[in-house]
Amino acid sequence: MTMIGKSVDRREDDRLLTGKGRYLDDLELPGTLHAAFLRSPHAHARILAVDAAAARQAPGVVAVFSGADLPEIQKPLAPKVMHPKLKDFPRLPMPPEEVHYVGEPVAIVVAESRYLAEDALELIEVDYETLPAVASTAAALAENAPLAHSGADDNIAVTLVQRSGNTDEVLKSAPHTLSGEFFVMRGGGHSMEPRAVAARFEPATGQVTIWDTTQSPHYARQQLSVIYEMAEDDIRVIAPADVGGGFGPKAQFYGEEVVVPWVAIKLGRTVKWVEDRQENFVSTMMERSQTHRIEVGFDDDGHLLAVRDYIEHDQGAYCAGLQVPSITTSTVPGPYRIPNIHTELYACYTNMVPTSSVRGAGRPQAVFAMERMMDRVAEYLELDPAEVRRRNLIQADEFPYRVGIMFRDGSPLTYDSGNFPKLLEGTLERLGYEEARARQERARAEGRYVGIGIAVYVEGCGLGPYEGAKVRLTNQGKILVTLAAAGQGQGYETVYAQIAADALGLDMEHIEVATGDTSRIPFGQGTFASRITATAGPAVFDAALQMRERLVDTAAQLLGCDPAGLSFSGDRATLDGDPEKSMSLLDIARVANIGKHGITLPVGIKPGIETVSYFAPERAAYASGAHAAIVEVDPDTGAIDVQNYVIGHDCGNVINPRLVDGQVLGGFAHGIGNAMYEEPFYDAEGQPQAASYLDYSLVSATEVPPVELFHMHTPSPLNPLGVKGAGEGGTIPAPAAIANAVEDALRPLRARIDRAPVTPARISDAVYSAVKG
């Protein structure tokens, strides 16, 4: 291993740093028409009539279609992760009859420019009959609540229950019990590049080429092949090499991805749609919003005996998949030994934009609830919060550790590896925990509110079903590594060249990486759930090992020597260092790939040097981490000063440390947003109240506090590279750590921090309630 583990510069950086990145909107597709969507202004309404006559006459308009104009594609966008008991309401690409959230697409205008298309949107008359809406899980679960979907029995999409042991009994008999109610606000992905789709119909072949900022081109192709009733090879989905962020929402499949290519097919023209920021706020999926009513039972020493968590999950207007609720229920126990567990999650339909995975994906909420309770236990027993955690952490010799509940594939939830105590101690040490407690004491004596927050988490990642890679010796004598996975800035061109370089024993300069194009490799799943390094990584490694063997065997045949005597230097395989006995990659390609027309291959040469590997992990791997923060809070203004923040992170072996640091630190910024800033409010009628960055506080670099990051490397036994996922660990525990720190700071006032983000207003409320109470 010479390249794996090195902080190689990203190959992508040159073009990205010099403004040469090419995003979907940069694609110059000749003759392109531009699309704009008319979106529902109502959270719940019946569409009585759409009159697009005036819009169709508007300057530059080529076509206008309402949902009713395209009945052939109004088929449900299937939930990604299903559950047999899900009460599913079909999410149609552009519903012709009833809309269920503000922002849902109602009609599309295709025009010579986006400006003209948007002008024409205003000429479309839609006659709506508004219907009652629900805009929170509380409202959704209330007695006689309005129904998010007309005709439903209630607003519950599904109830997910996990049980291990005998929680009810144990809680009854436990020496101590504590309970709390915690709420985590919605938050979005807010990728720099919003969603975008361009599609070109190929009249020559009846095929359609689709450029899509999706995280899952093969998933998009599969959905479209079902909806369009077209063969998979007639649909080519390309995720451009440069996509400006994904973070989960782009792993979902949206109506616009169905409508835009279909309109391109119907018109026989190239059509492009790029979501603008305003649309992104009301139509791109969000996440987070959950209420946890959690009760823990514990003994006099703070050992956890049982946990019960009733969870209200805001599914939004449709169920795009049950991955988030499933993950939440299995994340509650976290890094702790808990003999009795009962989680019960009510996924509720609400008339807001649907929710699905956003970086963290159901984990920040569970970690928030659990880690808040760990602090409450410590407070109750007058123990140090770090000490309570120490007493409950799963120990390094307990892996593989069966949590007691189930993973969503029906198998026992099993942590593969980790060292949680060492991670916690390392974090505390770097924070200067003891000194910080002393400083806290001094500050309190001065009437200042300094607090320390800790949060430890476990994160399922690197899960199945599979990813694959092809490795080809090109006719130019390069090694081309092809992944199905599409990156959104993670540095795939660099990371997978590093992995291949080690397997091949070749310098990276000879290795190229291609991603995200369904025409390049037939099968794939996509970039989500911090899974690609641990799935595509081993596939690349294996395919590259096979390639090495093919190269050496071919060179040995051509040189008439024993393969064992060959070594690679530069792009040449050389026998015992003899320059006369040497074949370059190009030499090998010329014989075995290019061949000579009408000439027989030399004896023993196998033609067509390409290898392929698909890797299907046995089960998910588990990354872990510990965050710790020191904050000072101004109880009058509610301002939080994060003075110190330490992240301990363990994602197993690391391919490129600098890129993992980037993932963790970027994720941390995201986590700080969830912890302190981001709030996409909806009013009680389901009208979004924070649909621009004037109202929605997105974290920028200046809001990110100083942070120290360190890594542990507990290899995963589940894949040959020993890697785990690194995309979400920076985000997951941040709201819990900040909330714990703030409550710890305000402990003299007995203010309770139960909601994230912990904004100045919430702090003021908490202080006011405590003081008043």
Add this chain to the structure above:
Amino acid sequence: MTMIGKSVDRREDDRLLTGKGRYLDDLELPGTLHAAFLRSPHAHARILAVDAAAARQAPGVVAVFSGADLPEIQKPLAPKVMHPKLKDFPRLPMPPEEVHYVGEPVAIVVAESRYLAEDALELIEVDYETLPAVASTAAALAENAPLAHSGADDNIAVTLVQRSGNTDEVLKSAPHTLSGEFFVMRGGGHSMEPRAVAARFEPATGQVTIWDTTQSPHYARQQLSVIYEMAEDDIRVIAPADVGGGFGPKAQFYGEEVVVPWVAIKLGRTVKWVEDRQENFVSTMMERSQTHRIEVGFDDDGHLLAVRDYIEHDQGAYCAGLQVPSITTSTVPGPYRIPNIHTELYACYTNMVPTSSVRGAGRPQAVFAMERMMDRVAEYLELDPAEVRRRNLIQADEFPYRVGIMFRDGSPLTYDSGNFPKLLEGTLERLGYEEARARQERARAEGRYVGIGIAVYVEGCGLGPYEGAKVRLTNQGKILVTLAAAGQGQGYETVYAQIAADALGLDMEHIEVATGDTSRIPFGQGTFASRITATAGPAVFDAALQMRERLVDTAAQLLGCDPAGLSFSGDRATLDGDPEKSMSLLDIARVANIGKHGITLPVGIKPGIETVSYFAPERAAYASGAHAAIVEVDPDTGAIDVQNYVIGHDCGNVINPRLVDGQVLGGFAHGIGNAMYEEPFYDAEGQPQAASYLDYSLVSATEVPPVELFHMHTPSPLNPLGVKGAGEGGTIPAPAAIANAVEDALRPLRARIDRAPVTPARISDAVYSAVKG
């Protein structure tokens, strides 16, 4: 084997017979510009200046480029089959300085329509300095001949010599020797669809998509990647599913294939060029033109002792490859035991359109010379021509038979299998040979000129280096077979589905076939030299066997049963006929290919069901055949009435008998053209004199005589299907058989038939010479 060997209807027929075939010119590529080429009116000239100013101003003209305007692509189009001693003169895509044949491209006009482009061609002023030209091999080899290429030492491109035994000595000491001089005229491929190229630059990616009527998309891509200095994946070459004939000339690579895509890239526009019939006559490669001076030595019984053949080969203005001369030299010995062989071929540059393979590819000329001599030997010894052949044929128990000379890959020329005596006897029997001889006697007695001609041949086919196939279980539950090879009407969609069906044990309805797209499979060689069934066929068979195993293994895993118990019926694998224990192809695809997002694969399931196989034959296979004709000739008019024609054909095992019949009979029509009609005359200055169908007699259905075809099936031991090539056998011996029959008819007049085609004028000349002589 249930489908292999069946005359299944062609899948292509429905669309072709109902006018729904889609050829390159049918491609509706939005925003297409149309190209036309200015071509040299001189056989040899220096370009002093090109003035395109007026053309650039012409209505609808977008751009005009002369060769000098595109210096970056003026790189040699490499000869396909090379020889170390070849004196190569670079064939440039659009030469900026000197042209070497009438029709060579000099400039391209790109305009809004082909009409406007052609109008503008007339406005381009080219100042030429004409240079002396040579327009025959005789002229090229004459003392003080003008030079086809300025600055050359002489007009000889290469001399190819093959020697076996001691021909000179044996000819000196042989009991009898005879010699003859034979000439075979040029002839073309004359596919119904001429050449065509369309190209679209993809500004989004810098890639270029090229639709090309080529027989070798991967070869075209390889050439372009070298000339354009682009990665192979940045060039996608698609041979449309419907191409109207190839016959060899489309297996070559032409300047237009370089210029049109390059101009599309430069302009960032889609550009299409479709060769018109007039261009086809002067710019698409031809073949045939050879002069053979052959001497044979034989004993009193007619046993051949030695053959020496001096061959002049017309290479045309450039060497596009030495395949034809190489094949000619190795085809001379044919099906006969000849202990001493000496062939010596002089490939000459002439100022005519370059030559390369046309159906038959150097074989008709060699067969013509050898088979004419067999008749002369018979005549000399007063033996029956059939009997002379019988005495010399290689016997069925002599395989593998080493001819004594070399194949062009440097290995000993070795026939794999055959039964030439049985083939000859079967042909004669069907012709009613004995009765025909009797009839000939009666006719002669009546003063009528009836003749019988026989020609036996051996044809190298199915040669390397390799072809490949991918077989995929699609997400729609179909089996997709992908070949690199591109068809031109041979029925690939049918034949390869038949082969796959047998390997898979599935009905053909579940199997689809895709061909001729470099983006679908990375490596391939192309359709030429009757090689695809014997190379891609075994690859498909092997990949499909692997697929069968993958399907059965996956179904067995899912059903929890022993794979051995499973059998396929329809699209389902069923255990012991129990409908409850059954998985459809779609069921299998859903698990192993589509997967479920975020769910682990069931234990034991291997994801990504695609298989691949490349087949590299050890050496070429040899098909064989015997043709026999009965003709009556009118010596006054030179008219030939072909009264009966029998073809005995052995291409080993047959996949689809009806399609092989189609190949042989179509090839026979082509052979009749070479035998009796086709003559692309050039005058002494290299000006084509038969550049339209007014002057060039292309065979139509009415000219094709009645023919009886029968097959023998001597399997090739060189591939698991036992198949050989069937594309050229109908053509190769026809000129020899007809010439033999005509000379036999005219034997009472002692007229000599030394030239093909045997036209009325040539018969009159021969009769006149004989009578005068």
